[in-house]
Amino acid sequence: MRPRIDPDGGLFLTDLINYLEAKHGIRVERLPSEDTPTSGYKWDASEKTLNISRALPITSARFQAARMICRLEAVDAINEVLDRAQITSDSGRARATEALISYCAAALLFPYDSFLEDARTLRHDIELLQQRYSASWEQVCHRLTTLRRPQAEGIPFHLLRTDIAGNISKRFSASGLQLPRYSGACPRWVVHEAYMAPDRVIPQFVRLPDNSEYLFVARALRSGVGGYGIPRSVYSVMIGCDTAFANDVVYADRLSLDRPESAVPVGIGCRQCPREDCGQRAYEMSDTTTQAAQ
Known part of the structure; x- marks a missing residue:
């Protein structure tokens, strides 16, 4: 089973939740804000549960679900990148791992080719890209900075x-x-x-x-x-x-x-x-x- 991609708007939170449960047996729960950390989410590995605050915007909840998928399925690719970069310290490797997990999540939610095409068509109107991909302002800005693929580079x-x-x-x-x-x-x-x-x-x-x-x-x-x-x-x-x-x-x-x-x-x-x-x-x-x- 793979997450269903809506050609007009990317992945919905329900798609990611259903995928995590069907593929990995992970339950995603929306909890009251007082029962979650200030970050708005918490991963309980022993219970295989991702807790997300009800106060967290849908755009942020969706990103955390996407990060969980990438944490589980992109580990080999991430370790290969880190090995090539020769990051030896534990703290440096941990920070780099989290950054790459976030990059993978953005790539999942904003597929490179379609996002680049939409960005060009909409002349990089961030608010219209937010609407197109059900994303936050910061998420769209981040993705725009990562469009550096050779032969298909963005601004x-x-x-x-x-x-x-x-x-x-x-x-x-x-x-x-x-x-x-x-x-x-x-x-x-x-x-x-x-x-x-x-x-x-x-x-x-x-x-x-x-x-x-x-x-x-x-x-x-x-x-x-x-x-x-x-x-x-x-x-x-x-x-x-x-x-x-x-x-x-x-x-x-x-x-x-x-x-x-x-x-x-x-x-x-x-x-x-x-x-x-x-x-x-x-x-x-x-x-x-x-x-x-x-």
Whole structure:
């Protein structure tokens, strides 16, 4: 038995639940949020039960079910990748394993060829892709960054996720943009401005000190798996690309990319930025940056 794929929308949660039970004897239970961890899910290997909070959105529940399938069936392929990468530490191998399981789950929910075709047809309209694949904003952004198959490559995107304090929890760059590792991203980046208008999609045209130009798109989101009084997580997800690909991205349509003066002058972070006339500078340039600018 294989999961049934709906050609117009991918896999439904019920398809994944039925497959886990029929193929692996695993029961998926939706439990009250107070009976699940803050992550919203828990795997009980002894009882062969995947517990998922009822407060977890369907898009997240579906992803966790897909991850369970991949954890069970992609282990050999994942170990082969890790062996080739020569990851020797237990902690490093564990983190890499979880990352590859998530990649496999995304590949299951968003089949490469059909997703790439839809992304191109819809001009990378993330909200329309959400509707097409019953997915979350972040899930679609993640999948867009992974379309790097030789001879069938998508746009080289970068992705950044921050919390409201500016801590960076996810980062990936195929666009060539340097991304800070932990925090301190340029305060002019739209990933910060998005918090002022939660759930609104905000595009931005920027220019770096080396005159490279990028299209940024950010959206602030809220998540939580509890009821009243339970703190909710608030974070912003930004995806972007070089403006060379702007004609293929719907979010560039209302930006004046043909007017260089309309670009927002940005840097990577204050300590590395040579812009001396920036009114939002939080730190002076480091000695290394100063010497390089001279």
